[in-house]
Amino acid sequence: MTDRSASFVYVTYIRTTPEKVFEAITRPELARRYWGHENLAEAWTPGSAWCHVRTDAARTVDLVGEVLESAPPRRLVLSWANESARADPEAYSRVTFDIEPQGETVKLTVTHEELQPGSGMFNGISKGWPLVLSSLKSFLETGRGMEL
Amino acid sequence: MDDDKVFKALADRARRQLLDRLCARNGQTLGQLCEEMGMTRQSVTQHLALLEQANLVSTVRRGREKLHFINPVPLHEVYGRWVRKFEEGRLDLLHDLRTELERKQE
Numbered sequence: 720m721t722d723r724s725a726s727f728v729y730v731t732y733i734r735t736t737p738e739k740v741f742e743a744i745t746r747p748e749l750a751r752r753y754w755g756h757e758n759l760a761e762a763w764t765p766g767s768a769w770c771h772v773r774t775d776a777a778r779t780v781d782l783v784g785e786v787l788e789s790a791p792p793r794r795l796v797l798s799w800a801n802e803s804a805r806a807d808p809e810a811y812s813r814v815t816f817d818i819e820p821q822g823e824t825v826k827l828t829v830t831h832e833e834l835q836p837g838s839g840m841f842n843g844i845s846k847g848w849p850l851v852l853s854s855l856k857s858f859l860e861t862g863r864g865m866e867l
Numbered sequence: 868m869d870d871d872k873v874f875k876a877l878a879d880r881a882r883r884q885l886l887d888r889l890c891a892r893n894g895q896t897l898g899q900l901c902e903e904m905g906m907t908r909q910s911v912t913q914h915l916a917l918l919e920q921a922n923l924v925s926t927v928r929r930g931r932e933k934l935h936f937i938n939p940v941p942l943h944e945v946y947g948r949w950v951r952k953f954e955e956g957r958l959d960l961l962h963d964l965r966t967e968l969e970r971k972q973e
Contacts, residue, residue, distance in 0.1 A: 726894055728936035730925045732869075828925070853943040865947060 721809045725841055726832040731852045733825050735859040737818045740825055741792035743855060744816060753854040753864025756781065763789050769797060784811065793818050799831075801840060812840060827852070869922070870948065873941045876921035881906065882914045886923060889937035896932050 733740060743749045747757035751774045760769035763786055771782035780802045788796035795816045804810035817828040829848060834841045850867055858864040876882055885900060901911050915935060918924040925938045 726936075728894075728925045728927055728938065729940055730922055730938050731940045732922065830927070849939040849943045852940045853947060856940075856944065857947070 721835060723809070723812070723833040723835055725834040725836040726830065727834075727845060727848065729829045729831075729848045729852055731827050731856050732821070733827060733856045733859050734823060735825055737792040737820055737825055739859055740818045740827055740855075741795070741816075743859060744795065745791075749858075753858035753867075754851055755867045760786060762786075763791070763795065765789060770802070787813070788815075809835075810840075827855075869941065870945060872921040873923065873945050876917050876923055879914070879917075881910070882918055885911070885914055885918060886937055889924065889935060893936050894927075894934045896934060900935060 743753070745758060745760070745763050747759055751757050755774055757772050757774060758769060759772055760767045763769075765786055765788060767786045769784055769786055770780050773779045773781060782799055783802050783805050784798035784800055786795070787798055788794060797814045798811045799814045800807070800810040800812070812831060812833045815828075815830040815832075817826075817830070819826045819828075829852065831844055831848065834844070850865070854865040854867055881904070884904070888900060889895060897908065897912065897915070900915070901908050904911055915924060919926060922941050923938055925936045927934050927936065
């Protein structure tokens with residue numbers, strides 16, 4: 720059986736509201752401003768397919784998966800795989816967004832689990848998430864994301 | 868204020884070593900992190916608490932165990948504020964130089 724034991728837990732504190740964090744992840748016109756990608760789903764409800772699309776002219780689909788849980792604005796759980804590996808059930812990892820208000824800030828925890836240690840996805844997300852989350856924080860606090 | 872906590876947390880060799888060890892293997896227990904640290908469990912606990920306050924380490928409870936994960940997000944914020952800003956000037960300079968040289972070649 721494939722080793723899918725690796726996981727990461729990323730946390731950022733953002734001066735904003737849980738609603739705005741949830742929207743920034745799920746609304747394409749917002750995500751494109753700090754992520755360089757849009758997250759598209761027919762509906763952000765369990766069972767719906769979602770994909771992660773580059774905002775360039777080619778509109779390359781980089782990631783695909785399914786919405787596993789959705790409780791706006793506090794929690795969203797997605798399965799997550801490279802588009803090129805969409806047919807391989809072992810390639811799917813799991814991403815949970817937990818959004819908790821804490822006083823005047825929001826604690827956003829991104830837990831990425833069931834990753835294959837040392838895989839391309841493992842290496843990619845361990846560089847990617849810290850950048851995306853600091854860009855998201857910058858976007859929600861100042862209106863400007865960071866160049867990714 | 869958040870920057871202060873990050874810099875303070877990084878200004879200690881043992882705490883940097885703990886981050887290196889989590890970078891090499893993420894999601895360790897206190898017991899695992901204490902191995903080869905050459906200090907008491909209590910000291911390691913204190914160092915981890917400072918790292919957690921600076922949001923450089925996040926923790927998750929799994930059953931009876933508490934797992935520690937490296938959280939590099941604040942490092943990117945500090946990088947954006949304190950490193951990238953100073954690199955931009957240099958990159959602009961290189962960009963200007965290149966534009967100038969290419970124009971002369973035309």
